[in-house]
């Protein structure tokens with residue numbers, strides 16, 4: 001965040017100050033608006049936790065690295081109430097691929113009071129002419145409607161799912177399949193399994209081996225000893241699962257092995273390993289268009305919110321990456 005913040009939309013924010021009736025009961029005007037700094041991390045954490053508690057979503061949202069990325073790495077604004085509590089926050093930042101993106105949080109107690117409209121305006125004005133892209137790690141039916149009403153279309157969405165790990169179904173390994181952990185010797189097999197399993201998914205990026213292996217292995221929580229690649233009697237890859245702490249990171253089964261319970265075995269096995277490692281819950285994220293969602297429900301996962309991306313429908317404003 002650069003220090004010299006000016007209200008991006010002086011008209012909007014100062015108009016609110018002059019007109020306490022702005023918003024349904026003047027919520028925008030009653031807040032004190034300031035850029036966010038490192039000192040705001042504890043308040044940002046509380047705000048993210050309140051939103052996750054209310055709407056679910058990606059629990060990692062409330063961690064320091066993610067809050068820094070979304071709200072402290074670029075330009076930001078926070079609104080505090082008369083007691084000093086952080087009620088809302090917005091940030092415009094560059095995502096991992098260098099695209100300008102925006103994110104915002106509004107405390108559940110202060111929704112539908114005109115704040116979202118002001119934040120969208122602020123984000124648009126700080127997007128420097130590029131198409132507005134919203135990163136929403138927590139969503140609600142209201143936010144879905146709000147984005148649609150404000151010219152933003154959903155480009156990506158995943159169910160975030162939680163498994164309580166108290167009861168984990170036992171799913172035997174299908175006959176004729178052996179599984180092996182991730183090592184330098186097996187990482188190529190893992191990549192082959194990834195390619196053959198995910199090739200049928202829409203938008204499959206076909207990440208080359210070196211990039212896929214390093215992005216998997218460099219994840220801080222990656223558990224090579226608990227991840228598994230499955231190989232059939234002929235030595236052909238049948239499927240794989242990679243685990244990161246208490247997350248099933250990726251799971252896939254090659255088309256000719258599907259429907260034999262291998263996917264269910266790899267996921268149930270992963271849950272058991274997580275429970276043995278002391279975790280009380282397991283997590284995964286699955287695209288809303290992926291029928292694997294049914295399989296996870298059958299294995300005892302439950303929906304715990306949705307994460308999504310939205311983009312301006314009007315592309316004419318897109319002048320930068």
Ligand SMILES: CC(C)(COP(=O)(O)OP(=O)(O)OC[C@H]1O[C@@H](n2cnc3c(N)ncnc32)[C@H](O)[C@@H]1OP(=O)(O)O)[C@@H](O)C(=O)NCCC(=O)NCCS
Nearest residue numbers: 197251252253258259260261262263264286291292294295
């Ligand atoms: C999801 C996946 C791993 C399931 O593997 P699998 O070995 O076929 O799974 P199982 O045999 O244990 O269970 C099959 C169940 O998976 C679900 N399922 C998953 N993908 C499905 C698909 N494309 N079409 C229909 N059902 C699907 C169904 O609930 C199915 O139930 P059924 O057996 O009653 O028809 C496999 O379909 C796959 O690799 N898909 C592509 C990669 C992918 O999407 N991975 C998950 C990302 S979160």
